[in-house]
Amino acid sequence: MDEAIRERIQSALKGVEAQYIEVHVEEAASSHLRYRGRELEEVGRSSGLGGNVRALAGGGWGFVNFNDLTELPAKVRQAVSQARLVGGERIDLAEVAPVVDHVPPVLGQDPASVALADKKRLFDEYVNLMMGVNGVQNASLGYSDGRRRMLYANTEGSYIEQERVDVNLRMGAQARQGADVQQFAVSLGSLGDYGLVQGLHETARETAEKAVALLAAPKVAGGEYTVVLDPVLAGVFIHEAFGHLSEADHIYAEPRLQELMKPGRRFGGEHLNVKDGATVPRPTLRGSYLYDDEGVAGQETDLIRDGVLVGRLHSRETAAKLGERPTGNARALNYRFAPIVRMTNTFIVPGQASPDELIAGVKDGLYVKSWYGGMTSMEMFTFSAGEAYRIRDGRIAELCRPVMLSGNVFSTLHNIDAIASDLEMNEGGGCGKAGQSPLPVSNGSPHIRIQNCLIGGA
C-alpha cells in the first residue's frame, strides 16, 4: 500500500457530509497446512485485498465492505446514506487525538522466511511421533501463518498503517477402543514468531500418550467440586467468566445491566485482580497491538482491583455513552466486519501462593488442565478442560475423563479462594463474538482454586 491509496481515500472522503467516517483497507496473505494421520491432507495459500467504510450520520451507523477499491467513492456515499436511513438519537464518540503513524510488524522468526519444504519436514516429524505412540488411531495437525497490512483513515485526520503476522498450530490425537473414542489436543499461537512452533517433539508425543491414557480413565460424576485450575484453563475461565461482561457494548444500552455492573461493586475477594490490555503483560502477545481499529492506542485496563469492579473495555461510542475514557478495545476480525468491543490480553494478576499449596489444601477435588473451549452468556458461562485429575488428600491422584465446568459470574469469582504466583499466558485458539471468529487474543492466569464449582460430569 502506498501514497496512491492514501490519496484515493482522502479524495473519497472530501466533501462528504457526515459526523464521522472511517476507512479500512487491508491486504492479506496466508498459507495453511493440514494433516490427517501421517499424510499432509491439505496445503494451500490465500491472498486477499479489500476494504470497508463505516459512517456515522444522523444518529445511525452505516457500514459497507467490498473487494474492489476503485469503487471507494461510491462506497463512502453508500455508507453515509445507509447511516441516514437508520436514523435515531445522536451518537457521540469519545474524543481522541488524531494519530498519524506507521507500525511495522512484531517479528521473531518470520514464518515467511521459512520454506514450505522445511515446514512440512518439521510437521512430518510431529505427526510421525504422534502416530508412533502405541494405541493411537489417528493424529491431526493444522498450521497456518498469515500477514496482514491494515490501513486506517478517518475524517478526524488519523492515518495509521499497521502490519501483523500471526502463527497458529493445533495438534491432536485420537485413540479408540471399540465404540469408545478419546482425544487430546494442544493449541498454540504467536504474534510473528515461527520459533514458537519449533522444538515441540516432546509435546507431540505427550499429546498422543494423553489421548491413549484417557481410554482407561474413569468418568467423574457431575456435581459441585473444589477445583484447582492450571494457568491455561484459568485464563480461559477469566476470559469467559468476566472478560466478556467487561465489554461495554453489552451494557451501554441496557440500564439494568449498568446497575449490575456498577464500578465499585464487589465481585471477588481482596486477592482478586484482573486486567486486560493490548500492551500488557507483554506487547508481543497475540492480543497485542499499538492501535485498535478505531485508531485508539492500546493500553492497560484494570477490570477488577482488590475484588472490586473498577473498569471496562470500550470503543469510542461506548466510552462516550458511559462517560468513561476509551480503552482501545474496538477490534474487527478483518475488513469484512465493523469494529466491536473485544478483549486483548486478559489475565488474573499473580498472588503469593505456590501451585503445590493450592493442591495441598484440597481433601477431595479435581485438578483441571488445558482446554477444549469456553462460552459465556454473561451471567452463566462454561469452560471445558482437556485433562482432569482427581485430588485426594492434598495430592494429585488418578487421571479422569475430561470435564466441562460451569459457573455464574455473581458467585463463582467469590468462590476463588486461592491464587498462585505463576502467571502464564496462553496464546492458542481465538475468541468469537457476533460472528467474528477467531480473533487473536491471549489470556492467562496463575494456578487458581475455586470452591463449589459445578462440573457437568464426563
Next chain:
Amino acid sequence: MATLRANAEAVVDAVLARAMRSAQEAEVLYVASESAPLHWEANAIKGADASDAAGVAVRLIKDGRVGFSSTSNLDDLDGLVAAALETAPFGAEARFHFPGPQALPEVPVHDPATAGVSLDEMASLGQGIVDAVRARFPEAQVEGGVSRSSSRMVLRNSAGGGVSYQRSRFGVGFGGTVIRGEDMLFTHESDSSVHPKVDTERITASICRQLEWARQTAPIATKVMPVLLLESAVASVLLGPLLAGLNGKAVYQGTSPLAGRLGERVADPRFSLTDDATIPWRSSARPADDEGVASRRLPLIEAGAIAGFYYDLQTAGLAGAQSTGSGERGLSSLPGPSTSVLVVGDGDTPLEAMIAGMDEGLIVESLLGAGQSNILGGDFNANVLLGYKVEGGQVVGRVKNAMISGNAYEALSALRAVGSDGRWQGGGLYTPSIALERVSVSAQGKA
C-alpha cells in the same frame, strides 16, 4: 470488478486455461455475494450494513498431487495459479479425478424478489417484531437483525464438469432479554427462507413463549431424569456428535465410533436422519455439491440403523467409496465432507403430550458450551442456557446453574418419544422435538 463479475464464466475459463498449461487436471471456483443486514439494539434499529464480496479459488492436480490457492484480489489471477502450482509438490496424493458433465437435478434456490426488498421494508418488518414482543413484555430489551443476500457460484473443471447457480436468502432473527435483579434471561428465535418472507408471527410467538415459561425460576437437583430437547437442542445434543461419527473421513480414519458398522442399529427405530440437498427452496439446498457432483437424497440413519456415511471426492477415493455429493468448501480451503439439508423424521407424539407425560423432567431450549467436549466420541456436556423444569406434567419455571451430560449414542438408544411437531429451522434443518429417557443433570447448590 463490475466487468469481471458480469463475465464470471470468462474469468473462470481464463484461470482454468492458465492452470492447465502446467497441471494435468484443474478446477476453478468463483463465488460472489452481496448482502444487506440491518441490526437492532435496545429496541431500535442501530445500523445498516452492506457487503459486496468476490473471490476465486483454483485446485489443480500436478504429478498426481493436489495444489490449492484462493484470492479475493481479482487483479492477480496469475499469482493465484502460481501459488497453487507452488503448493502442489507438497499436496496430498490425488485419489480422484474431477467429474465430467453430468445430469444435475433441478433445485430452485433463487428468488429474484429477495434482492428487491427495500431496506425500508426490512426495517419495518424488524421493528414490527420488536414492538410485538415489547407489547407483551415491556420489560424486555429486544435486539436482532433482518438481512437479505444473494450469491452466485460458478464451478468448472478440466473434465468439462461443473455447476453454476444463484442463491437468495432472507433471514430474520431476534431475541428478548430480561434482567431481574442478578437474573439474566436471554431468548432467541430465527427463521430464514429463499423467498423474501418469513413467519414473523411465529418468531414473535416463540420469543414470548420462552419469556413466559421463564417468568419463574424453579429449583432442580443433581439427578438422572427425562429430558425433552426442543428443536435447536436436538441439533446440538444429538446431531452434532452423530454427524461427526457419520462423516466419511472419520469413518475412513477409524476415529468414528460408527466405523465398520454400516447397517447396525445405533438408535431407537423411531429415529431417522436424511441429508437431502435436492429439496427445493431450502436455502442450503443445491443442484450439485461444491465439487460438481450431483446432489441426491442420502439416508444416513433409517429406523435407527446406519444407512450411509457421507463423502467428498478425495475421502471417497481414499476409502474406496463413491462421493455422495457431500463436498463442501469455503473459498479459502479444499472441500471436505459435509451435510446440506438435514431432515429428522417426525414421530407421533405431540409436544404437549411429551410435556404432560413427564412427572419430573427438564425441557431444554438452548445450551451453552455444547460441542466443546469430545463430540467425536459422542459426548454431550453443556450448561442449560435456557431450560424449564417440569413437575407433574406442567412447566413450573426456568432452571438455572444446571448442566446436562451424557453420550449421544446412549441417549439415542433410549428415546422416550419423538415429537410430531417437526418444522424447519431456517434453511438447513427439519426436526421435531425429541424426549430422552435418562440424562444426567448436575445442579449447583441444593434444590
